[in-house]
Amino acid sequence: MGRNVEVYVDDMLVKSKKAEEHVKDLEETFSVLRKYKLKLNPAKCAFGVQGGRFFGFMVTQRGMEANPLKIKAIIDMKAPTCLNEAQRLTGRIAALNRFISKSAEKSLPFFKTLRKAKTFEWGTPCQHAFEELKAYLAKLPLLVKPSPREETLYLYLSVAPQAVSSVLIREEDGKQLPIYYVNKVLKGAEEYTRLSRKWR
Numbered sequence: 001m002g003r004n005v006e007v008y009v010d011d012m013l014v015k016s017k018k019a020e021e022h023v024k025d026l027e028e029t030f031s032v033l034r035k036y037k038l039k040l041n042p043a044k045c046a047f048g049v050q051g052g053r054f055f056g057f058m059v060t061q062r063g064m065e066a067n068p069l070k071i072k073a074i075i076d077m078k079a080p081t082c083l084n085e086a087q088r089l090t091g092r093i094a095a096l097n098r099f100i101s102k103s104a105e106k107s108l109p110f111f112k113t114l115r116k117a118k119t120f121e122w123g124t125p126c127q128h129a130f131e132e133l134k135a136y137l138a139k140l141p142l143l144v145k146p147s148p149r150e151e152t153l154y155l156y157l158s159v160a161p162q163a164v165s166s167v168l169i170r171e172e173d174g175k176q177l178p179i180y181y182v183n184k185v186l187k188g189a190e191e192y193t194r195l196s197r198k199w200r
Contacts, residue, residue: 005029006054012040013054017148022048056095063144066099071137079130083120086113093133097183099140104163104183106133111185144177146170153179162186 004025006013014029016022026047033040046052051060058065073092080086090110097103109129113120146153147170154169154176163186168179 008055011055013059063142065142066096066140070095071140074137075134079127080110080113080122081120083114086110086120086122089130090114096137096140098181099143100136100183101141101167101178101181102158102160102163102165102183103181104165104185105158105160106136108162108185141178144170144172144179146179 004015006015012029014022014025016025051058053059053067056067056070058067070092074089074096077089077092080089090107093100093103093107093110100106106129109123109126113122113126151170154171156167156169158165163184165181165183167181169176170179171177
């Protein structure tokens, strides 16, 4: 079942490499479900679709896209005027983290506003980063899937004074396409000098 089925909590996705294999894959899945006396809610089932929403992401044959509603929620946001609104913004960014190149670096000005619990200050660096983030989200890249055949994948790492970011890439027709982004803001003892981080 792991070959063509993805399950997360109570969501199930039956995926097929070729359209003509989908009925066979569904039959195999239904057979396993019957064997263990598991039932599906017909109102929540969709069969033979080219893509759909799974665990908050849009999954298609081309790859994985961010949920357009989550992108729109940030693009339509006004600049935060208080700590709660800044927290809401960083939470929304976290939900899209895997789609955003260097999101930790892009979000640093927002995280700095969260550190000052007594006073909230949304200055020029925050506003500039906010506008750049919105522009980036308007043309967010599609995350492609790795090829089922053997291929070379590339891992790029970017180390900044307060953040580390990486992206897993595959090449197709001379183009580099992202598979997954990983980002982390460094805190406390993690903030070593650039040289010591480079050699670790």
